[in-house]
Amino acid sequence: MKKITLWLALGLLLASCGQQTEKGNFNISVHLANAPLGPVFLEELTLKEVKVADTTTLKDASGKFTLKGTVPEQGLYRIRFGNSKYILLALDAGDMKIEGDYDNLDKISIKGSEASAALQDLMTDANAKGQALTMEMRAVDSLQGAHLPDSVLQEKVKALQQKESDLQQSFIAYADKTPYPANAVFALSMISNPEILIDQKQVITNVEKRFPENTLVKSLAGRINEIEQQVATGGKANADSGAEEESMSAVKVGDMAPDFTLPDPSGKMVKLSSFRGKYVLVDFWASWCQPCRMENPNVVKAYQQYKNKNFTILGVSLDKKKENWVQAIQADGLTWSHVSDLKFWDSAVVPLYGINGIPTNFLMDPKGKVIAANLRGPALEQKLQEVVK
Numbered sequence: 151m152k153k154i155t156l157w158l159a160l161g162l163l164l165a166s167c168g169q170q171t172e173k174g175n176f177n178i179s180v181h182l183a184n185a186p187l188g189p190v191f192l193e194e195l196t197l198k199e200v201k202v203a204d205t206t207t208l209k210d211a212s213g214k215f216t217l218k219g220t221v222p223e224q225g226l227y228r229i230r231f232g233n234s235k236y237i238l239l240a241l242d243a244g245d246m247k248i249e250g251d252y253d254n255l256d257k258i259s260i261k262g263s264e265a266s267a268a269l270q271d272l273m274t275d276a277n278a279k280g281q282a283l284t285m286e287m288r289a290v291d292s293l294q295g296a297h298l299p300d301s302v303l304q305e306k307v308k309a310l311q312q313k314e315s316d317l318q319q320s321f322i323a324y325a326d327k328t329p330y331p332a333n334a335v336f337a338l339s340m341i342s343n344p345e346i347l348i349d350q351k352q353v354i355t356n357v358e359k360r361f362p363e364n365t366l367v368k369s370l371a372g373r374i375n376e377i378e379q380q381v382a383t384g385g386k387a388n389a390d391s392g393a394e395e396e397s398m399s400a401v402k403v404g405d406m407a408p409d410f411t412l413p414d415p416s417g418k419m420v421k422l423s424s425f426r427g428k429y430v431l432v433d434f435w436a437s438w439c440q441p442c443r444m445e446n447p448n449v450v451k452a453y454q455q456y457k458n459k460n461f462t463i464l465g466v467s468l469d470k471k472k473e474n475w476v477q478a479i480q481a482d483g484l485t486w487s488h489v490s491d492l493k494f495w496d497s498a499v500v501p502l503y504g505i506n507g508i509p510t511n512f513l514m515d516p517k518g519k520v521i522a523a524n525l526r527g528p529a530l531e532q533k534l535q536e537v538v539k
Contacts (some may be wrong), residue, residue: 174243178217180229185213185252188232192217193404195226197339197369200404203227213252223364224265226332238273240265240332265330272324272333283313318346326353331361335370347374401503403523407432407514408502412466412489415476420489422464427516429461429538431530434503434510436468437478442509445526446482452530453486459538460516462486468508470494513537 192204230236250258325334411421435442467490469475513522
């Protein structure tokens, strides 16, 4: 099944007016019940990288902490905790207060930032819509081994793809109406197929006209122009390092990959961090996933080319039956390390990495930092050629 992004939105269309955003000092006061002790990071999210804007450490059970700094304009930021859970913000200058429960972050209260509150509303609604669609996707995935007529299965897949397309079009509409530049870029960057953005170039132009000085808007417009030029010259409109597809998963480019330990086919426990020192592609797949099986030849090709150049792969399967998993490994010639707890979508790695569809992959550098995500077809080889020397 084609990957369907979890954070999909219909949301209320916000009134547009090209609202001015503030620059200067900000102060974020946070009070979260059940917040974990340890480091807390305020990070700026750009289309290319993640930048740390401030850090603090939560040392007691009060759940209270403050983040401060300066912001030149409205931008996308996140408050990230040590376990990679986060709160997304459209940050301006001024005082902001965040209250709620760490165990229920989609219900938090945000005061002092209308843009952030609107973004929170968008994400809350998006989560509900996306989870419903993801459950439909998983139900169709589970039918692929049920010996249904191809015509029946194809109709179900077609219906899901149409729903996904409709929801992506709703992001276009949202971006065209919101008065907040960060929210507009967030909505547009959630569209997994960049060619949709090319088809809706007038909307991008409208966003540029409404927010002509915003750096995020300029970056997105520049990226769309690059993609348009690639298409015009016969290239494929791939998102840069999978940035659009991975943008709202639990793990992002620039993050340290969450560690996990799972059994291989022989029962031996394998730990992700044991591969430190090499570039590692963590490839989430399953024997029952036809798009995964179709992508496997591309992964095999890349592995054969770079396996002797400080690169390896760890396959993580969402299979339910060991015999099917092992048979698919052999049939597809997947000669790298493989692990699975054979728990299907209840696997421990699903919430850890925010996996909502497969195939999904993350490329880590030798220190364990994610440097790319969702590399498909030639994009994987291209990225390896860039980083593996």
